[in-house]
Amino acid sequence: MELQNDLILRAARGERTERTPVWLMRQAGRILPEYRAVRASLSGFKELVETPERACEVTIQPVDLLGVDAAIIFSDILVIPEAMGLPYRMVEKKGPWFDETIRSKEALSKIHVADPYADLKYVLDAISLTKKELNGRVPLIGFAGAPWTILCYMVEGQGSKTFSIARRMLFENPSLAHELLQMITSGTIDYLKAQIEAGADMLQVFDSWAGVLSADLYHKFALPYMKQICDAIPEVPVTVFAKGAHFILEDFAKLNCRTIGLDWTMDPVQSRALIGTNKTLQGNLDPAILYASEKEIQEATTKMLADFGEHPHIANLGHGVYPDTDPDKVKCFIQAVKAHKRL
Amino acid sequence: MELQNDLILRAARGERTERTPVWLMRQAGRILPEYRAVRASLSGFKELVETPERACEVTIQPVDLLGVDAAIIFSDILVIPEAMGLPYRMVEKKGPWFDETIRSKEALSKIHVADPYADLKYVLDAISLTKKELNGRVPLIGFAGAPWTILCYMVEGQGSKTFSIARRMLFENPSLAHELLQMITSGTIDYLKAQIEAGADMLQVFDSWAGVLSADLYHKFALPYMKQICDAIPEVPVTVFAKGAHFILEDFAKLNCRTIGLDWTMDPVQSRALIGTNKTLQGNLDPAILYASEKEIQEATTKMLADFGEHPHIANLGHGVYPDTDPDKVKCFIQAVKAHKRL
Numbered sequence: 266m267e268l269q270n271d272l273i274l275r276a277a278r279g280e281r282t283e284r285t286p287v288w289l290m291r292q293a294g295r296i297l298p299e300y301r302a303v304r305a306s307l308s309g310f311k312e313l314v315e316t317p318e319r320a321c322e323v324t325i326q327p328v329d330l331l332g333v334d335a336a337i338i339f340s341d342i343l344v345i346p347e348a349m350g351l352p353y354r355m356v357e358k359k360g361p362w363f364d365e366t367i368r369s370k371e372a373l374s375k376i377h378v379a380d381p382y383a384d385l386k387y388v389l390d391a392i393s394l395t396k397k398e399l400n401g402r403v404p405l406i407g408f409a410g411a412p413w414t415i416l417c418y419m420v421e422g423q424g425s426k427t428f429s430i431a432r433r434m435l436f437e438n439p440s441l442a443h444e445l446l447q448m449i450t451s452g453t454i455d456y457l458k459a460q461i462e463a464g465a466d467m468l469q470v471f472d473s474w475a476g477v478l479s480a481d482l483y484h485k486f487a488l489p490y491m492k493q494i495c496d497a498i499p500e501v502p503v504t505v506f507a508k509g510a511h512f513i514l515e516d517f518a519k520l521n522c523r524t525i526g527l528d529w530t531m532d533p534v535q536s537r538a539l540i541g542t543n544k545t546l547q548g549n550l551d552p553a554i555l556y557a558s559e560k561e562i563q564e565a566t567t568k569m570l571a572d573f574g575e576h577p578h579i580a581n582l583g584h585g586v587y588p589d590t591d592p593d594k595v596k597c598f599i600q601a602v603k604a605h606k607r608l
Numbered sequence: 609m610e611l612q613n614d615l616i617l618r619a620a621r622g623e624r625t626e627r628t629p630v631w632l633m634r635q636a637g638r639i640l641p642e643y644r645a646v647r648a649s650l651s652g653f654k655e656l657v658e659t660p661e662r663a664c665e666v667t668i669q670p671v672d673l674l675g676v677d678a679a680i681i682f683s684d685i686l687v688i689p690e691a692m693g694l695p696y697r698m699v700e701k702k703g704p705w706f707d708e709t710i711r712s713k714e715a716l717s718k719i720h721v722a723d724p725y726a727d728l729k730y731v732l733d734a735i736s737l738t739k740k741e742l743n744g745r746v747p748l749i750g751f752a753g754a755p756w757t758i759l760c761y762m763v764e765g766q767g768s769k770t771f772s773i774a775r776r777m778l779f780e781n782p783s784l785a786h787e788l789l790q791m792i793t794s795g796t797i798d799y800l801k802a803q804i805e806a807g808a809d810m811l812q813v814f815d816s817w818a819g820v821l822s823a824d825l826y827h828k829f830a831l832p833y834m835k836q837i838c839d840a841i842p843e844v845p846v847t848v849f850a851k852g853a854h855f856i857l858e859d860f861a862k863l864n865c866r867t868i869g870l871d872w873t874m875d876p877v878q879s880r881a882l883i884g885t886n887k888t889l890q891g892n893l894d895p896a897i898l899y900a901s902e903k904e905i906q907e908a909t910t911k912m913l914a915d916f917g918e919h920p921h922i923a924n925l926g927h928g929v930y931p932d933t934d935p936d937k938v939k940c941f942i943q944a945v946k947a948h949k950r951l
Contacts, residue, residue: 426769429896429930436900476819476852479872479894479926509819511854512873529822530855551822553775561779583822587772 266401268466273335274404276577277467277502277523277545285570285578286334287602288406289595290506291585292327293339296592299326310355314341320391321398328403331592332599335404335467338395338460340388342410342471345452346419348384350376353418366422367445368434379452381459388456389463396464407465409457411472411507412449412494413487419445428477435486442486450490454497461500469504469526470494476509483513495521504547508584514539529583533572542576549583555594562594566601575607609744611809616678617747619920620810620845620866620888628913628921629677630945631749632938633849634928635670636682639935642669653698657684660734667738671746674935675942678747678810681738681803683731685753685814688795689762691727693719696761709765710788711777722795724802731799732806739807750808752800754815754850755792755833756826759785762792771820778829785829793833797840804843812847812869813837819852826856838864847890851927857882872926876915888920895925898937905937909944918950 268274273286294300294313300323307313314320320339328336343353343361353363367373381389396405418424420431434442457468470491478487487507495503499521506526507513517525518540527536527548537546554565570580580602586595611617616629637643637656643666650656657663663682671679686696686704696706710716724732739748761767763774777785800811813834821830830850838846842864849869850856860868861883870879870891880889897908913923923945929938 424769426767427927427930429932432894432896433899433932436896436904476873480875482894482896509852509873512875530819530852532823532855551775551825553772553779553825556776557779584770587770589772589776 268401268404270334270403273579274466274502276579277504279523279543279545279577281577282607284607285573285580285602285605287580287599288333288335288337289327289331289582289586289598290337292331292333292595293323293337295588296586296590296595297326297330298592299330310341313339314344315387317387317391317394320387321395324391324395324405325398328399331595332603333403335406336395336399337406337408337469338388338392338465340391340408342408342415342473343418344385344388345379345410345415345449345456348379348381348456349419349448349452351419360424361418363418363422367419368430370441373441373445373448376448378448379456381452381456385456385459389459392460392463392465404466405464406467406469407457407460408469408471409453411470411475411487411505412446412453412490413478413483414472414474415449415453416442416445417474417477419449428474432477432482435482439486446486446490450493454494457494457498458500461498465501467502467504468498469506472505472507472510475507475513478510480512483507483510484516488513488516492520506547518544524579526581527583531583533569534574537574537576545577545579546573547579547581549581550598552582552584552587552590555582555586555590555598557594559594559597562597563601566598567605570602570605611744611747613677613746616922617809617845619922620847622866622886622888622920624920625950627950628916628923628945628948630923630942631676631678631680632670632674632925632929632941633680635674635676635938636666636680638931639929639933639938640669640673641935642673653684657682657687658730660730660737663730663734664738664741667734667748668741671742674938675946676746678749679738679742680749680751680812681731681735681808683734683751685751685758685816686761687728687731688722688753688758688792688799691722691724691799692762692791692795694762703767704761706761706765710762711773713784716784716788716791719791721791722799724795724799728799728802732802735803735806735808747809748807749810749812750800750803751812751814752796754813754818754830754848755789755796755837756821756830757815757817758792758796759788760817762788771817775820775825778825782829789829789833793836797837800837800841801843804841808844810845810847811841812849815848815850815853818850818856821853823855826850826853827859831856831859835863847922849890861887867922869924870926874926876912877917880917880919885919888922889916890922890924892924892926893941895927895930895933898925898929898933898941900937902937902940905940906944909941910948913945913948
C-alpha cells in the first residue's frame with residue numbers, strides 16, 4: 266500500500282523534505298486520556314502490550330489525535346528478556362521487576378536467544394494489524410532496546426540510577442557480559458527483521474542507559490553490538506538513540522544507521538559538526554519545555570528547527586514525553602514544527 | 609596549625625606538585641566496615657550527621673585507613689533545606705523523603721534563608737572537632753549542594769530519574785524558582801563561610817542533578833547561582849562539580865572557582881581543551897573500575913593520570929564510590945596515584 270505521508274522516511278533516507286517530519290518518543294501510552302481509558306479497561310501494562318488489538322488501538326491514537334508523521338508500535342523493550350526466558354512484571358510507580366537475574370554462567374545457561382516467531386508473535390501481530398489499520402496514512406516505526414540497555418535490566422533486575430551491578434559485571438566477568446550481549450543482539454536482529462516483515466517501515470534502537478558508561482566501556486560493550494544490528498538491517502532506515510552518551514556521536518556517524526537521535530543536553534550545531542552531514546538527526550526539544558506556555562513552546566521549537574538547519578532532521582523531543590504533559594501542549598509543538606518553513 | 613600534607617591545596621591553587629593528590633567522593637560513609645560499625649551503633653544516618661563526635665570519627669577514618677590526601681566532612685547536602693524549614697527523613701534503600709515540598713508561593717512563604725549558626729551548628733561543630741583531631745595531617749574539605757540540586761529535592765520531595773516536577777517549575781513558575789534558588793544560594797554562602805570559619809580548608813559545591821537540564825536552562829537557573837557562590841568565597845579554593853553537565857565546562861572555566869570536577873563520561877583531554885589551563889581539574893575514574901582486578905585498576909589509573917597530563921590535577925573518581933566497593937580496591941587506586949611519577 267502506498268503511503269500518503271512518507272515525509273519521515275524521506276527525511277531518514279537523507280532526502281530534502283518540504284517540511285520537517287515530527288513524532289514524539291512515548292507518544293503512545295503516556296499522555297492521552299484516550300490511552301488511559303484503554304489501559305483502565307485492562308489488567309495492566311503487560312496485558313496491553315500482549316493484546317494486539319489494544320496495542321494497535323493505542324498506537325494509532327496519536328496519529329488521529331495529535332497529527333504526528335509516524336506511528337510507533339506500542340510495546341516495551343523488555344519483551345526481549347522475557348522472550349529469552351526472563352519474565353518481568355511492571356510494578357505500578359516502581360517500574361519493571363525481574364524475579365530472576367543473570368549474574369552467573371549458570372543463570373545464563375537457563376536462558377536462550379529470543380525467537381520472535383515463537384515468543385514475540387503478539388508484537389508481530391500488533392504490527393501487522395496496525396499497519397493494516399493505519400491504511401497508509403503514516404509510516405509505522407518498530408523498535409527494540411539496545412543490547413547494553415537490555416543487559417542492564419537482565420543483570421540488575423530492575424531500574425537503577427547507576428546500574429552499578431550491571432557495570433560491575435563488565436569488569437568482574439567481561440566474558441559473561443559479552444556472551445549475554447551477543448545472545449541479546451542475535452535475538453534482537455531476528456526480532457527487528459520480523460518487525461520489518463510484519464510491516465514496520467523504519468526501526469529505532471533505544472540505548473536508554475548508554476549514559477552510565479564511560480566512552481571506553483561503550484566502545485567495548487555497546488558499540489560493537491549496535492554495529493551488528495545496524496549492519497544486519499539494510500532493509501529499512503534505522504535510528505540509533507543513546508541517551509546521555511554525548512561522547513559517542515562521532516562513532517555513531519560511522520554506523521550503518523540512517524538517523525542519530527540526540528537528547529536535549531546535546532547541542533544540535535555541535536552534534537552536526539561531530540557527526541557530519543551524512544546522517545539524519547532526530548530530536549531534541551527538552552521534554553520539560555512542554556510545561557511552558559504555548560508561546561514559549563513555539564519559540565523554543567522554532568529555535569530548535571533553526572539550530573538543526575537545512576540538513577535532514579526529524580523533529581522529536583530529546584527523550585520520552587513526560588506522563589503529566591498536557592496533550593494540547595504536545596499539539597502546539599507538533600503544529601509549530603508543521604508551520605515552520607524550510608528555507 | 610601547619611599542614612603536614614598540603615598537596616591538594618597547592619594543586620587547587622594551580623601550583624605544580626611533586627605528585628598528584630588523591631581523595632574519593634563519598635570516601636566517608638559508604639565502603640569501610642569501620643564506618644558501618646559506627647553507623648550500626650546509632651539510630652540512623654541522620655543521627656550520625658547530627659552528632660559531631662561521630663561525624664568527626666567517620667570523616668577521619670579514610671585518612672587513617674585509606675591514606676587519602678584530604679578529609680571531607682561527613683554530612684549531607686540536604687541539611688540546607690532542613691535548615692530552611694523543610695525537614696527530611698532518610699528512608700532505608702529509598703533515599704531522602706520530604707513530607708512537605710515547595711511548589712507554591714504559599715509554601716515558599718513558610719520557609720526562610722538558612723542561618724548556619726542557628727540551624728547548622730552541628731555541622732560547624734563537626735568541622736571544628738575534625739580540624740582539631742586531624743591535627744594538621746591533611747586538609748579538610750567542606751561542601752554544600754548547588755542551588756539547582758537543592759531546589760530539585762525541595763520541589764520534588766524525593767529522588768527522581770528525571771526531576772520533571774522541579775523542571776516543570778522552571779517553565780510554569782520561573783519567578784518562584786528564582787526566588788527559591790536565591791534563598792538557597794544566600795543561605796549556602798553563609799553556610800560555606802561558616803564552614804571556613806570552623807576550619808574547612810577548601811570547599812566543593814555538588815551539582816548532582818545538573819545533567820537533567822539543557823544548556824539553556826543551566827544558564828538561566830543554575831549557573832548564575834554557582835557564580836554568586838564562587839564570587840562570595842575568595843577565602844579558600846572552591847571546586848565545582850556538575851555531574852552530567854558536559855555542556856557547561858567552558859562556562860565553568862569563567863567562574864571564580866579554582867577546580868572543576870569531571871564525571872567519568874567527560875574526556876580529560878577534551879575537557880582540558882574546553883576549560884583552558886587556568887583551572888585545576890578533578891576526577892574522573894569510572895567508579896565501576898574499582899570492581900576490576902588490581903592490575904586493571906592500576907592500568908586505568910595510570911592512563912587517567914596520563915590523560916590529565918601535566919596541568920594541575922586532583923585525582924578522584926568521576927562520582928561517589930559505590931557502596932559495594934572493596935576497600936582494598938580503593939587502596940589500590942590511591943596507591944596507583946601515589947606511585948605515579950609526574951614528568
